[in-house]
Amino acid sequence: MNPANNSPSTLFEKVWDQHIVAEEANAPSILYIDLHLIHEVTSPQAFDGLRRRGIKVRRPKQVMATMDHSTPTTPGATIMEMKDAQGQAQLIQLVKNCKDYGINLYQLGSPHNGIVHVVAPERGFTQPGMTIVCGDSHTSTHGAFGALAFGIGTSEVEHVLASQCLLQKKPKTMEVRIDGELSNGLTAKDIILALISKIGTGGGTGHVIEYTGSLIESLSMEERMTICNMSIEGGARAGMIAPDETTYQYLAGREHTPKGTSWDAALEHWKTLPTDPDASYDSQFKLDVDDLAPMITFGTNPGMGLKINGQVPDPAQISEPEERKTLEKSLDYMGLRPGTKILDHPVDVVFLGSCTNSRISDLRQAAKVLKGRKVAKNIRMLVVPGSQEIKRQAEAEGLDNIFKDAGAEWREAGCSMCLAMNGDQLEPGQYAVSTSNRNFEGRQGKGGRTLLASPLTAAAAAVTGKVTDVRTLL
Amino acid sequence: MNTFTKIQSNGIPLPQNNIDTDQIIPARYLKVTDKASVAEGLFADWRFHSDGSIKEGFVFNQTEYADSKILLAGDNFGCGSSREHAPWAITGWGIKAVISTSFADIFKNNALKNNLLPITVDEETHQCLFDLVEESPTAEIEIDLESQSVKLPGDISFTFEIDPFAKKCLLTGKDQLEYILSFEEQIDKFEKGCQAIIIN
Numbered sequence: 001m002n003p004a005n006n007s008p009s010t011l012f013e014k015v016w017d018q019h020i021v022a023e024e025a026n027a028p029s030i031l032y033i034d035l036h037l038i039h040e041v042t043s044p045q046a047f048d049g050l051r052r053r054g055i056k057v058r059r060p061k062q063v064m065a066t067m068d069h070s071t072p073t074t075p076g077a078t079i080m081e082m083k084d085a086q087g088q089a090q091l092i093q094l095v096k097n098c099k100d101y102g103i104n105l106y107q108l109g110s111p112h113n114g115i116v117h118v119v120a121p122e123r124g125f126t127q128p129g130m131t132i133v134c135g136d137s138h139t140s141t142h143g144a145f146g147a148l149a150f151g152i153g154t155s156e157v158e159h160v161l162a163s164q165c166l167l168q169k170k171p172k173t174m175e176v177r178i179d180g181e182l183s184n185g186l187t188a189k190d191i192i193l194a195l196i197s198k199i200g201t202g203g204g205t206g207h208v209i210e211y212t213g214s215l216i217e218s219l220s221m222e223e224r225m226t227i228c229n230m231s232i233e234g235g236a237r238a239g240m241i242a243p244d245e246t247t248y249q250y251l252a253g254r255e256h257t258p259k260g261t262s263w264d265a266a267l268e269h270w271k272t273l274p275t276d277p278d279a280s281y282d283s284q285f286k287l288d289v290d291d292l293a294p295m296i297t298f299g300t301n302p303g304m305g306l307k308i309n310g311q312v313p314d315p316a317q318i319s320e321p322e323e324r325k326t327l328e329k330s331l332d333y334m335g336l337r338p339g340t341k342i343l344d345h346p347v348d349v350v351f352l353g354s355c356t357n358s359r360i361s362d363l364r365q366a367a368k369v370l371k372g373r374k375v376a377k378n379i380r381m382l383v384v385p386g387s388q389e390i391k392r393q394a395e396a397e398g399l400d401n402i403f404k405d406a407g408a409e410w411r412e413a414g415c416s417m418c419l420a421m422n423g424d425q426l427e428p429g430q431y432a433v434s435t436s437n438r439n440f441e442g443r444q445g446k447g448g449r450t451l452l453a454s455p456l457t458a459a460a461a462a463v464t465g466k467v468t469d470v471r472t473l474l
Numbered sequence: 475m476n477t478f479t480k481i482q483s484n485g486i487p488l489p490q491n492n493i494d495t496d497q498i499i500p501a502r503y504l505k506v507t508d509k510a511s512v513a514e515g516l517f518a519d520w521r522f523h524s525d526g527s528i529k530e531g532f533v534f535n536q537t538e539y540a541d542s543k544i545l546l547a548g549d550n551f552g553c554g555s556s557r558e559h560a561p562w563a564i565t566g567w568g569i570k571a572v573i574s575t576s577f578a579d580i581f582k583n584n585a586l587k588n589n590l591l592p593i594t595v596d597e598e599t600h601q602c603l604f605d606l607v608e609e610s611p612t613a614e615i616e617i618d619l620e621s622q623s624v625k626l627p628g629d630i631s632f633t634f635e636i637d638p639f640a641k642k643c644l645l646t647g648k649d650q651l652e653y654i655l656s657f658e659e660q661i662d663k664f665e666k667g668c669q670a671i672i673i674n
């Protein structure tokens with residue numbers, strides 16, 4: 001039950017209601033934000049705003065900062081030695097802003113530096129029932145813990161820094177139910193790509209998705225993060241999964257989680273969060289995974305996904321003119337012919353990384369495929385762990401050697417080629433199988449062509465040099 | 475903040491669906507720490523070839539649209555990242571309204587905070603607007619926020635919906651942060667009564 005109004009409620013409604021500070025007629029709600037994550041790209045103008053207004057950061061302890069988007073991933077890189085002057089200026093600005101306002105920053109070179117959506121959960125900042133925002137759309141990742149987490153713009157970053165609050169209209173709720181189990185060669189990434197290919201990139205617009213069902217319950221926290229991470233690619237504001245034993249086990253003992261009696265109290269609270277049996281959603285969708293296969297995208301938005309053994313669709317078969325034009329333009333950009341198989345399409349680059357798939361379990365999966373094999377001659381493979389902590393863990397397990405022996409590049413943590421801001425980028429015309437989350441035109445480098453897939457599928461492409469069904473290699 | 479006034483202009487047609495924020499402003503233009511220079515990157519990869527030369531065929535490079543204040547775009551405009559650089563680039567270019575059948579949530583929020591009016595229309599109206607602009611690229615479209623109406627040549631007009639709070643902010647130049655901070659007492663009270671957040 002929702003203590004706020006004593007009626008059956010969804011996970012989202014509980015978290016939402018518990019964070020309303022004030023509400024006026026004809027105005028959005030004032031929503032309290034528990035945790036604010038910041039990085040170098042979307043925060044500088046917000047701090048400028050604070051300075052202009054002469055306002056302090058209201059709760060610096062509830063802000064966590066990292067640098068990830070424009071940081072170099074070459075071993076031993078430092079801010080001072082960066083070649084990219086603009087990127088460097090942005091990092092220096094973040095250091096200054098965090099120092100001036102007393103914010104905890106994991107800067108380049110810190111043992112805890114890494115991608116914001118990887119670092120916050122692994123340090124224990126991300127907790128069930130919280131409201132979490134970041135000037136970054138993949139903030140939806142943190143919903144895996146049963147938090148309400150979503151991306152905001154820079155004006156809103158300023159609002160939250162100044163007031164710890166946000167003006168928000170209550171979104172609608174959508175249940176995405178997924179029952180069943182994952183068979184060999186399939187991953188959480190295949191599930192979320194399959195979902196987005198069904199609902200489209202605008203399918204979740206205006207909604208917060210809650211993922212339910214036996215398959216979701218069987219997933220690890222890292223797999224749940226992969227799913228929630230890409231909720232935004234289906235247009236949803238946020239994705240959430242009810243906290244359970246898997247969640248509590250992940251959280252226990254992490255640096256910033258509550259300890260002792262505070263832990264007991266938190267646990268008691270967290271256990272009240274899951275959706276009540278009689279609660280209802282504004283809309284519902286059931287994803288059938290019985291005939292799921294490894295997924296890969298062929299186009300220029302994440303909704304353009306296919307089963308690995310499927311065929312590139314034909315625009316001639318689409319009646320709606322704008323949709324047809326969009327697909328034509330997309331295939332033209334991708335250099336793919338309608339009706340052809342995506343399987344065996346040659347690949348130039350394999351990117352294993354990003355806040356979607358750069359965690360230790362992702363690296364382990366890819367390493368399993370690469371072990372004892374070589375990266376094909378035509379392939380450049382980059383392996384970019386999501387955080388320094390993951391990098392150390394992987395090195396302790398010897399995964400780095402598996403990657404290096406195979407001929408892949410073992411890099412420092414960061415966003416890297418996910419958005420190609422730091423110099424890690426595709427050349428025009430190159431094809432990349434990438435474990436990241438966006439295949440937009442030029443996303444991984446001007447003219448570059450991205451095929452989104454799971455770490456397993458990426459590793460398979462690295463080995464064969466072409467799009468491959470990983471199940472033939474397992 | 476400036477207040478939003480009536481707009482009269484021809485419309486720039488960009489009929490593709492799902493125009494994402496990486497097209498509106500590619501990531502390499504996000505390295506700035508100010509807002510003013512962002513417009514240089516607006517649709518950069520559609521405006522320029524790899525060698526820096528201009529792509530003549532692209533609407534943003536055509537003279538009849540040089541002073542346009544209205545962008546007419548396909549479904550789900552602004553999907554992708556939360557970068558507020560997208561509306562900064564669009565307004566920096568001189569555009570004051572975008573018309574589409576739908577907008578990505580974060581883009582819409584960001585637009586409204588930057589004096590950029592996102593207007594959602596039904597498919598039929600959308601098609602009629604594209605037909606109009608295709609037939610006569612200089613046809614004037616008039617947008618009046620106060621009456622929430624759009625007028626087209628030949629006495630055609632339609633109305634649009636907008637969140638009343640957003641409308642008030644646009645029309646009066648109301649500062650949203652000041653509005654939030656006017657609830658300081660409630661925020662204090664909320665923080666005192668709140669046990670849920672424990673960050674060690």
Ligand code: SF4
Nearest residue numbers: 138354355415418419
């Ligand atoms: S890894 Fe990619 S999607 Fe994730 S935060 Fe970085 S740039 Fe954004």
